[in-house]
Amino acid sequence: MKIAPGNRVQTVANVEQIHNNTSQEVITITTDKLRLALIAHLDCVQKKDQWQMPLSLLVGVVVVFCSSTFKSAFGLSADSWAAMFAMFGSGCFLWFLHSLFKLRKATSLEDLIEIIQNKQA
Structure with missing residues (x-):
């Protein structure tokens, strides 16, 4: 049977029973x-959402440690720069752990x- 566009076939279904599930709870x-x-x-x-910032900073510090060789600059030795980045990375790691603890609560x-x-x- 071919139906022309725009024409609809009507289907009739017998409804035997209707269930009403509309109870509500009111809070004052x-x-x-x-x-x-x-x-x-x-x-x-x-x-x-507070865990995202310390994790992104920690990832950045880890990337710097893996891909950089520290050199003396601005009056600081290479070891001083490495130590500053290590302290910053440790701080970011502690901040990240603190944020995860808050997330659990x-x-x-x-x-x-x-x-x-x-x-x-």
């Missing part, structure tokens, strides 16, 4: 408590909902 909360919960959650969301959206529902203190 004061504005100041919601504001405090959202501010705390925003801080946690920001903590989730960050709350999720489900935690926020539980706080708003007053299931969590």
